[in-house]
Amino acid sequence: MASNGQPCLSGRGVTKIFGFGRTRTVAVDHVDFDFHEGEIVSIVGESGSGKTTLAKMLLGLINVTEGEIYFQGKKRDLSSGRKRREYWRNIQAIFQDPFSSYNIFQKIDSVLLDCIRMRGGGRLPREQKIEMMTEACSFVNLKFAELTNKYPFELSGGQMQRLMIARIFLLKPKILVADEPTSMIDACSRATILDYLMKLRNETGMTLIFITHDIGLAYYVSDTIYIMEHGRFVESGTADDVILHPRQPYTRRLISDVPKIYEEWDLSTV
Numbered sequence: 129m130a131s132n133g134q135p136c137l138s139g140r141g142v143t144k145i146f147g148f149g150r151t152r153t154v155a156v157d158h159v160d161f162d163f164h165e166g167e168i169v170s171i172v173g174e175s176g177s178g179k180t181t182l183a184k185m186l187l188g189l190i191n192v193t194e195g196e197i198y199f200q201g202k203k204r205d206l207s208s209g210r211k212r213r214e215y216w217r218n219i220q221a222i223f224q225d226p227f228s229s230y231n232i233f234q235k236i237d238s239v240l241l242d243c244i245r246m247r248g249g250g251r252l253p254r255e256q257k258i259e260m261m262t263e264a265c266s267f268v269n270l271k272f273a274e275l276t277n278k279y280p281f282e283l284s285g286g287q288m289q290r291l292m293i294a295r296i297f298l299l300k301p302k303i304l305v306a307d308e309p310t311s312m313i314d315a316c317s318r319a320t321i322l323d324y325l326m327k328l329r330n331e332t333g334m335t336l337i338f339i340t341h342d343i344g345l346a347y348y349v350s351d352t353i354y355i356m357e358h359g360r361f362v363e364s365g366t367a368d369d370v371i372l373h374p375r376q377p378y379t380r381r382l383i384s385d386v387p388k389i390y391e392e393w394d395l396s397t398v
Protein backbone atom coordinates (compact mmCIF):
# COMPACT_ATOMS: atom_id res chain seq x y z
CA MET A 129 0.00 0.00 0.00
CA ALA A 130 1.26 3.49 -0.85
CA SER A 131 -0.51 4.98 2.14
CA ASN A 132 1.52 6.66 4.90
CA GLY A 133 -1.07 5.61 7.47
CA GLN A 134 -2.74 8.97 8.18
CA PRO A 135 -6.51 8.87 7.69
CA CYS A 136 -7.38 11.57 5.20
CA LEU A 137 -11.12 11.01 5.06
CA SER A 138 -13.04 9.05 7.68
CA GLY A 139 -16.68 8.35 8.40
CA ARG A 140 -18.54 7.14 11.44
CA GLY A 141 -22.14 5.97 11.20
CA VAL A 142 -22.59 7.82 7.90
CA THR A 143 -26.21 7.46 6.78
CA LYS A 144 -28.38 8.87 4.01
CA ILE A 145 -32.14 8.54 3.98
CA PHE A 146 -34.18 9.83 1.05
CA GLY A 147 -37.91 10.59 1.32
CA PHE A 148 -40.46 9.97 4.06
CA GLY A 149 -43.12 7.41 4.89
CA ARG A 150 -43.76 5.00 2.05
CA THR A 151 -41.12 6.61 -0.17
CA ARG A 152 -38.43 6.41 2.55
CA THR A 153 -35.20 4.82 1.24
CA VAL A 154 -32.14 4.18 3.38
CA ALA A 155 -29.53 4.54 0.63
CA VAL A 156 -26.47 4.47 2.93
CA ASP A 157 -26.83 2.82 6.31
CA HIS A 158 -24.35 3.61 9.12
CA VAL A 159 -21.08 3.07 7.29
CA ASP A 160 -17.67 3.49 8.94
CA PHE A 161 -14.51 4.01 6.92
CA ASP A 162 -10.94 5.33 7.05
CA PHE A 163 -9.36 6.30 3.74
CA HIS A 164 -5.66 7.01 4.11
CA GLU A 165 -3.33 9.47 2.39
CA GLY A 166 -2.06 8.09 -0.89
CA GLU A 167 -4.28 5.02 -0.72
CA ILE A 168 -6.31 3.65 -3.63
CA VAL A 169 -9.66 2.52 -2.29
CA SER A 170 -12.49 0.90 -4.21
CA ILE A 171 -16.09 0.86 -3.09
CA VAL A 172 -17.72 -2.06 -4.87
CA GLY A 173 -21.37 -3.03 -5.03
CA GLU A 174 -24.23 -3.82 -7.33
CA SER A 175 -26.53 -1.22 -8.82
CA GLY A 176 -28.61 0.45 -6.10
CA SER A 177 -26.25 -0.54 -3.25
CA GLY A 178 -25.63 3.13 -2.37
CA LYS A 179 -22.20 3.80 -3.92
CA THR A 180 -23.05 7.02 -5.74
CA THR A 181 -25.00 8.36 -2.76
CA LEU A 182 -21.95 7.77 -0.58
CA ALA A 183 -19.70 9.42 -3.20
CA LYS A 184 -21.95 12.50 -3.20
CA MET A 185 -21.77 12.70 0.59
CA LEU A 186 -17.97 12.39 0.49
CA LEU A 187 -17.88 15.22 -2.03
CA GLY A 188 -20.20 17.36 0.09
CA LEU A 189 -22.77 17.55 -2.72
CA ILE A 190 -25.60 16.21 -0.54
CA ASN A 191 -26.12 16.36 3.22
CA VAL A 192 -25.45 13.46 5.54
CA THR A 193 -28.69 12.44 7.33
CA GLU A 194 -26.84 10.96 10.30
CA GLY A 195 -23.21 10.35 11.31
CA GLU A 196 -20.03 12.34 10.76
CA ILE A 197 -17.38 12.72 8.09
CA TYR A 198 -13.87 13.72 9.19
CA PHE A 199 -11.37 15.39 6.86
CA GLN A 200 -7.73 15.16 7.95
CA GLY A 201 -8.77 14.18 11.46
CA LYS A 202 -11.23 17.04 12.00
CA LYS A 203 -15.02 17.02 11.76
CA ARG A 204 -15.86 18.30 8.29
CA ASP A 205 -17.59 21.68 8.34
CA LEU A 206 -19.41 22.77 5.18
CA SER A 207 -21.62 25.34 6.87
CA SER A 208 -20.59 28.33 4.74
CA GLY A 209 -19.77 28.96 1.09
CA ARG A 210 -16.18 29.77 2.00
CA LYS A 211 -15.76 26.47 3.90
CA ARG A 212 -17.30 24.50 1.04
CA ARG A 213 -14.99 26.12 -1.51
CA GLU A 214 -12.01 25.38 0.73
CA TYR A 215 -13.10 21.72 1.03
CA TRP A 216 -13.56 21.46 -2.74
CA ARG A 217 -9.98 22.59 -3.25
CA ASN A 218 -9.04 19.34 -1.53
CA ILE A 219 -11.51 16.90 -3.04
CA GLN A 220 -12.44 16.54 -6.69
CA ALA A 221 -14.41 14.08 -8.81
CA ILE A 222 -14.46 12.39 -12.17
CA PHE A 223 -17.85 11.01 -13.21
CA GLN A 224 -18.75 8.24 -15.61
CA ASP A 225 -20.20 10.36 -18.35
CA PRO A 226 -17.52 12.65 -19.79
CA PHE A 227 -20.13 14.25 -22.07
CA SER A 228 -22.12 15.64 -19.14
CA SER A 229 -19.04 16.71 -17.17
CA TYR A 230 -18.34 19.79 -19.29
CA ASN A 231 -20.18 23.02 -19.93
CA ILE A 232 -20.81 22.81 -23.67
CA PHE A 233 -20.21 26.55 -24.13
CA GLN A 234 -16.79 26.52 -22.48
CA LYS A 235 -13.69 26.07 -24.63
CA ILE A 236 -10.92 23.72 -23.50
CA ASP A 237 -8.50 26.60 -22.78
CA SER A 238 -11.05 28.14 -20.48
CA VAL A 239 -11.73 24.80 -18.70
CA LEU A 240 -8.02 24.50 -17.91
CA LEU A 241 -7.55 28.19 -17.05
CA ASP A 242 -10.33 27.83 -14.45
CA CYS A 243 -8.28 25.12 -12.74
CA ILE A 244 -5.20 27.36 -12.61
CA ARG A 245 -7.35 30.14 -11.17
CA MET A 246 -8.83 27.77 -8.55
CA ARG A 247 -5.29 26.95 -7.42
CA GLY A 248 -4.61 30.68 -6.96
CA GLY A 249 -2.68 31.13 -10.22
CA GLY A 250 -5.10 33.61 -11.84
CA ARG A 251 -2.51 36.40 -11.95
CA LEU A 252 0.36 34.37 -13.35
CA PRO A 253 1.81 35.58 -16.69
CA ARG A 254 0.05 34.12 -19.74
CA GLU A 255 3.19 32.24 -20.90
CA GLN A 256 3.42 30.47 -17.55
CA LYS A 257 -0.25 29.48 -17.71
CA ILE A 258 0.27 28.08 -21.21
CA GLU A 259 3.27 26.14 -19.96
CA MET A 260 1.16 24.68 -17.12
CA MET A 261 -1.68 23.73 -19.48
CA THR A 262 0.77 22.19 -21.95
CA GLU A 263 2.34 20.12 -19.16
CA ALA A 264 -1.08 18.97 -17.89
CA CYS A 265 -2.16 17.93 -21.40
CA SER A 266 1.07 16.12 -22.14
CA PHE A 267 0.68 14.20 -18.84
CA VAL A 268 -2.29 12.48 -20.50
CA ASN A 269 -0.75 12.44 -23.97
CA LEU A 270 -2.85 15.29 -25.37
CA LYS A 271 -1.31 18.21 -27.29
CA PHE A 272 -2.46 21.52 -25.84
CA ALA A 273 -1.56 23.39 -29.06
CA GLU A 274 -4.09 21.24 -30.95
CA LEU A 275 -6.82 21.77 -28.36
CA THR A 276 -6.84 25.55 -28.09
CA ASN A 277 -10.05 27.09 -29.34
CA LYS A 278 -11.80 23.73 -29.38
CA TYR A 279 -14.77 22.62 -27.32
CA PRO A 280 -14.71 19.42 -25.23
CA PHE A 281 -17.47 17.88 -27.38
CA GLU A 282 -15.08 17.93 -30.34
CA LEU A 283 -13.04 15.24 -28.56
CA SER A 284 -13.73 11.50 -28.31
CA GLY A 285 -15.07 10.05 -25.03
CA GLY A 286 -11.62 8.72 -24.13
CA GLN A 287 -9.96 12.07 -24.92
CA MET A 288 -12.56 13.87 -22.79
CA GLN A 289 -11.78 11.61 -19.82
CA ARG A 290 -8.07 12.31 -20.38
CA LEU A 291 -8.84 16.03 -20.36
CA MET A 292 -10.64 15.43 -17.05
CA ILE A 293 -7.43 13.93 -15.69
CA ALA A 294 -5.45 16.92 -17.04
CA ARG A 295 -7.81 19.13 -14.98
CA ILE A 296 -7.08 17.03 -11.89
CA PHE A 297 -3.33 17.30 -12.65
CA LEU A 298 -3.69 21.10 -12.48
CA LEU A 299 -6.00 21.12 -9.46
CA LYS A 300 -3.87 18.67 -7.45
CA PRO A 301 -6.58 17.78 -4.92
CA LYS A 302 -5.72 15.65 -1.88
CA ILE A 303 -8.59 13.29 -2.72
CA LEU A 304 -10.08 12.22 -6.04
CA VAL A 305 -13.41 10.39 -6.22
CA ALA A 306 -13.74 8.51 -9.52
CA ASP A 307 -17.32 7.27 -9.99
CA GLU A 308 -17.29 4.55 -12.69
CA PRO A 309 -14.88 6.72 -14.71
CA THR A 310 -14.35 4.12 -17.41
CA SER A 311 -17.81 2.62 -17.82
CA MET A 312 -18.70 4.65 -20.91
CA ILE A 313 -15.50 4.26 -22.87
CA ASP A 314 -14.01 1.39 -24.86
CA ALA A 315 -11.79 -1.25 -23.26
CA CYS A 316 -8.57 0.11 -24.74
CA SER A 317 -9.16 3.67 -23.50
CA ARG A 318 -10.29 2.19 -20.17
CA ALA A 319 -6.89 0.66 -19.39
CA THR A 320 -5.19 3.92 -20.42
CA ILE A 321 -7.42 6.00 -18.13
CA LEU A 322 -6.76 3.68 -15.20
CA ASP A 323 -3.03 3.84 -15.82
CA TYR A 324 -3.11 7.66 -15.92
CA LEU A 325 -5.08 7.76 -12.68
CA MET A 326 -2.57 5.50 -10.99
CA LYS A 327 0.34 7.53 -12.38
CA LEU A 328 -1.31 10.66 -11.02
CA ARG A 329 -1.66 9.04 -7.60
CA ASN A 330 2.00 8.00 -7.68
CA GLU A 331 3.16 11.51 -8.61
CA THR A 332 0.91 13.54 -6.31
CA GLY A 333 0.31 11.15 -3.40
CA MET A 334 -3.40 11.84 -3.54
CA THR A 335 -6.01 9.45 -2.19
CA LEU A 336 -7.97 7.83 -4.98
CA ILE A 337 -11.49 6.52 -4.29
CA PHE A 338 -12.95 4.36 -7.05
CA ILE A 339 -16.69 3.77 -7.06
CA THR A 340 -17.44 0.73 -9.18
CA HIS A 341 -19.62 -2.33 -9.67
CA ASP A 342 -16.62 -4.05 -11.28
CA ILE A 343 -14.79 -6.12 -8.68
CA GLY A 344 -12.20 -7.15 -11.28
CA LEU A 345 -11.27 -3.52 -11.86
CA ALA A 346 -11.22 -2.95 -8.09
CA TYR A 347 -8.76 -5.80 -7.65
CA TYR A 348 -6.57 -4.46 -10.47
CA VAL A 349 -6.25 -0.94 -9.06
CA SER A 350 -6.86 -0.97 -5.30
CA ASP A 351 -4.91 -1.19 -2.10
CA THR A 352 -8.13 -1.52 -0.11
CA ILE A 353 -11.63 -2.68 -1.05
CA TYR A 354 -14.95 -1.96 0.68
CA ILE A 355 -17.87 -4.16 -0.41
CA MET A 356 -21.26 -2.45 -0.27
CA GLU A 357 -24.63 -4.23 -0.11
CA HIS A 358 -27.97 -2.51 0.58
CA GLY A 359 -26.23 0.63 1.86
CA ARG A 360 -23.88 -1.18 4.25
CA PHE A 361 -20.24 -2.17 4.12
CA VAL A 362 -20.42 -5.94 4.51
CA GLU A 363 -16.71 -6.59 4.08
CA SER A 364 -13.49 -4.59 3.77
CA GLY A 365 -9.76 -5.16 3.80
CA THR A 366 -6.73 -5.27 1.56
CA ALA A 367 -7.54 -6.13 -2.06
CA ASP A 368 -5.83 -9.51 -1.67
CA ASP A 369 -7.73 -10.34 1.54
CA VAL A 370 -11.12 -9.46 0.14
CA ILE A 371 -10.65 -11.11 -3.25
CA LEU A 372 -8.57 -14.15 -2.30
CA HIS A 373 -10.27 -14.84 1.05
CA PRO A 374 -13.82 -13.45 0.81
CA ARG A 375 -15.87 -14.03 3.95
CA GLN A 376 -19.31 -12.91 2.78
CA PRO A 377 -21.54 -14.80 0.33
CA TYR A 378 -22.28 -11.47 -1.40
CA THR A 379 -18.56 -10.89 -2.07
CA ARG A 380 -18.19 -14.47 -3.32
CA ARG A 381 -21.07 -13.91 -5.69
CA LEU A 382 -19.55 -10.68 -7.06
CA ILE A 383 -16.27 -12.53 -7.57
CA SER A 384 -17.91 -15.52 -9.23
CA ASP A 385 -19.40 -13.14 -11.81
CA VAL A 386 -15.82 -12.40 -12.92
CA PRO A 387 -14.27 -15.76 -13.80
CA LYS A 388 -10.52 -16.13 -13.33
CA ILE A 389 -10.25 -12.81 -11.57
CA TYR A 390 -6.91 -13.60 -9.98
CA GLU A 391 -5.61 -16.44 -12.14
CA GLU A 392 -2.95 -16.00 -14.80
CA TRP A 393 -4.41 -15.81 -18.29
CA ASP A 394 -3.48 -18.90 -20.31
CA LEU A 395 -3.12 -17.49 -23.80
CA SER A 396 -1.92 -20.81 -25.24
CA THR A 397 -5.52 -22.04 -25.28
CA VAL A 398 -6.87 -19.00 -27.11
Ligand SMILES: Nc1ncnc2c1ncn2[C@@H]1O[C@H](COP(=O)(O)OP(=O)(O)OP(=O)(O)O)[C@@H](O)[C@H]1O
Binds near residue numbers: 178
Ligand atom coordinates in the same frame (compact mmCIF):
# COMPACT_ATOMS: atom_id res chain seq x y z
N1 LIG B 1 -32.22 11.55 -4.97
C1 LIG B 1 -32.76 10.37 -4.59
N2 LIG B 1 -34.02 10.30 -4.12
C2 LIG B 1 -34.55 9.14 -3.72
N3 LIG B 1 -33.90 7.95 -3.74
C3 LIG B 1 -32.65 7.95 -4.20
C4 LIG B 1 -32.01 9.15 -4.65
N4 LIG B 1 -30.75 8.84 -5.07
C5 LIG B 1 -30.60 7.52 -4.87
N5 LIG B 1 -31.74 6.99 -4.35
C6 LIG B 1 -31.95 5.57 -4.00
O1 LIG B 1 -30.89 5.18 -3.12
C7 LIG B 1 -30.47 3.84 -3.40
C8 LIG B 1 -28.98 3.84 -3.72
O2 LIG B 1 -28.76 4.51 -4.97
P1 LIG B 1 -27.30 4.82 -5.54
O3 LIG B 1 -27.48 5.59 -6.81
O4 LIG B 1 -26.49 5.44 -4.47
O5 LIG B 1 -26.78 3.35 -5.84
P2 LIG B 1 -25.50 2.90 -6.70
O6 LIG B 1 -24.89 1.77 -5.97
O7 LIG B 1 -24.65 4.07 -7.00
O8 LIG B 1 -26.19 2.38 -8.04
P3 LIG B 1 -25.65 2.50 -9.56
O9 LIG B 1 -24.42 1.62 -9.63
O10 LIG B 1 -26.80 1.96 -10.36
O11 LIG B 1 -25.37 3.95 -9.83
C9 LIG B 1 -31.34 3.35 -4.56
O12 LIG B 1 -32.42 2.63 -4.00
C10 LIG B 1 -31.83 4.64 -5.20
O13 LIG B 1 -33.08 4.43 -5.81
